[in-house]
Structure formats: C-alpha cells, structure tokens
Amino acid sequence: MARVLVLYGSTEGQAATVAERVAEVLETSGHDPAVVHIRHRPESFDLMDYDAVVVGASVHMGKHQKYVTRYVKKHADELNRLPSAFFSVSLAAAEGSEEGWEHAREYVAEFLSETGWNPDETAVVPGALKYSQYGTLKRFVMKQIAKRMGGDTDTAHDYEYTDWNEVEGFTADFAGSLE
Ligand SMILES: Cc1cc2nc3c(=O)[nH]c(=O)nc-3n(C[C@H](O)[C@H](O)[C@H](O)COP(=O)(O)O)c2cc1C
Incomplete structure (x- = not known):
C-alpha cells in the first residue's frame, strides 16, 4: 500500500472533481490517498511524506494555473525522485478532433518543459x-x-x-x- 498524494489546482472545480475521482480509484486499488489543493496545503504538509504523487491542473488562456506551475517548478527535483503522474484538464481535449488532442498535449508539453518535471504518466482530460x-x-x-x-x-x-x-x-x- 502506497501513500499517494493527489495535489491539484482548479479554477471552476472540474480538476478538483477529477482529483477526487483519482483518489477514489487509488483507494479501491488498495492505496492510501490524500487530496490536497495546492493553494490550501496544511502547514504540516511535506511532499516527502508520500510514496507517490499525482498532480492535476486545468488550462485557462493556454496555461495551467500559475500557482501549480510555480509549485511544481520549485519541487521538480523531489517530484522527479517519486513515482508520479500528471493530469491536465482542458476544453481542447473535449474537441474530439486530432487538432484538439494536439493542443491539449501541447499544453502538457509546455508545462513539463517549463517546470522541469518528468512524470511517469500523463493524461489529457476533457473538462467542462x-x-x-x-x-x-x-x-x-x-x-x-x-x-x-x-x-x-x-x-x-x-x-x-x-x-x-x-x-x-x-x-x-x-x-x-x-x-
Ligand atoms: C476563462 C477560461 C479560459 C479557458 N481557456 C482555455 C484554453 O485556453 N484552452 C482550453 O483547452 N480550455 C480552456 N478553458 C476550458 C477549461 O480548461 C475547462 O473549462 C476546465 O474544465 C476548467 O477546469 P477547472 O474547473 O478545474 O478550472 C478555459 C475556461 C475558462 C473559463
């Protein structure tokens, strides 16, 4: 059983709902998840208390939340040492066209290149x-x-x-x- 942190940013709530679903699946898979909004981290919060991390964010005006980018960039070394995954919520991923998927993947590629984080898995998730x-x-x-x-x-x-x-x-x- 791994202690898995689900760390997310969300503006209108869809990435928050996805984070909750991710935690439910982790729990039914036998792990011990904790869901934390990046902006509302408890004072005692320490990334290194976890065995693995899932980060989630959504796209507004072509970018993921600034506070998510800032946090991930600052902690990229720690994140790169842990098993990790990233999900990105956008409307581009909801377009249903190859061009839409490409845009959605570009948002992810830009985020990873800007932060220096290399998660083991990434997902583009159609939003709302x-x-x-x-x-x-x-x-x-x-x-x-x-x-x-x-x-x-x-x-x-x-x-x-x-x-x-x-x-x-x-x-x-x-x-x-x-x-
Ligand atoms: C003001 C605004 C700007 C947006 N800009 C983009 C965008 O540039 N590209 C995109 O794919 N989706 C864009 N979206 C769609 C959001 O990614 C989508 O609504 C998502 O579900 C929001 O997630 P959240 O509720 O976690 O904030 C935008 C949404 C809003 C409200």
Whole structure:
C-alpha cells in the first residue's frame, strides 16, 4: 500500500472533481490517498511524506494555473525522485478532433518543459463548460470559444465532457505501477 498524494489546482472545480475521482480509484486499488489543493496545503504538509504523487491542473488562456506551475517548478527535483503522474484538464481535449488532442498535449508539453518535471504518466482530460458559474464577461468569452470549436453554446446549461472511464483507467494503470 502506497501513500499517494493527489495535489491539484482548479479554477471552476472540474480538476478538483477529477482529483477526487483519482483518489477514489487509488483507494479501491488498495492505496492510501490524500487530496490536497495546492493553494490550501496544511502547514504540516511535506511532499516527502508520500510514496507517490499525482498532480492535476486545468488550462485557462493556454496555461495551467500559475500557482501549480510555480509549485511544481520549485519541487521538480523531489517530484522527479517519486513515482508520479500528471493530469491536465482542458476544453481542447473535449474537441474530439486530432487538432484538439494536439493542443491539449501541447499544453502538457509546455508545462513539463517549463517546470522541469518528468512524470511517469500523463493524461489529457476533457473538462467542462460551467456557464452557470461564469460572470457575464466570462460567459460571453466562453460562448465565443465554444462556437469557434463547434461546441455547446446554450448558456442556460452546463456541460461536462470528462470521460470518467478514461480517468479511472489512467489512475488504475498508475496505481498498478505502484504495487
Ligand atoms: C476563462 C477560461 C479560459 C479557458 N481557456 C482555455 C484554453 O485556453 N484552452 C482550453 O483547452 N480550455 C480552456 N478553458 C476550458 C477549461 O480548461 C475547462 O473549462 C476546465 O474544465 C476548467 O477546469 P477547472 O474547473 O478545474 O478550472 C478555459 C475556461 C475558462 C473559463
């Protein structure tokens, strides 16, 4: 049984939901997960208390959360010494086109090159459009982006594109590698 840290950043909550699902799968695989928001780390928090780490973040305006990038860059040496995995939540991964997947993978490649971290596994995870949570300007911008992508533009509804089977499969693979 490995103590696995699931460390994440999230702006509208989808990466947080993915982090919770990752932890559930780790637990059913016989490991001992702890889910921690990077911005709300307890004072006693120490990366080296864990046997393995999963980091998650989501993409806004072409970048993962700055606080995630900063943390991972600062702790890249420790992360590189542990078994580790990264998941990246984006709408590009929800586009369903080869171009969309390529964009989603580019966000990951840029994040890893900027931070100097080499996780053992990476996953690009389709995110969500949460119109009900956006203010007027954000809702307008996201509707334009969705329109350009051929996505959902009815702002009276929220849309979740996350493929939970994929999330579970990615986590189960990582969990299996820790045994
Ligand atoms: C203001 C804003 C900008 C976004 N920019 C991008 C982007 O550049 N590329 C992309 O693939 N997805 C983009 N997205 C989609 C988010 O990655 C997606 O909504 C994701 O589910 C957000 O995750 P979170 O709820 O954990 O913050 C953007 C979303 C918002 C609200």
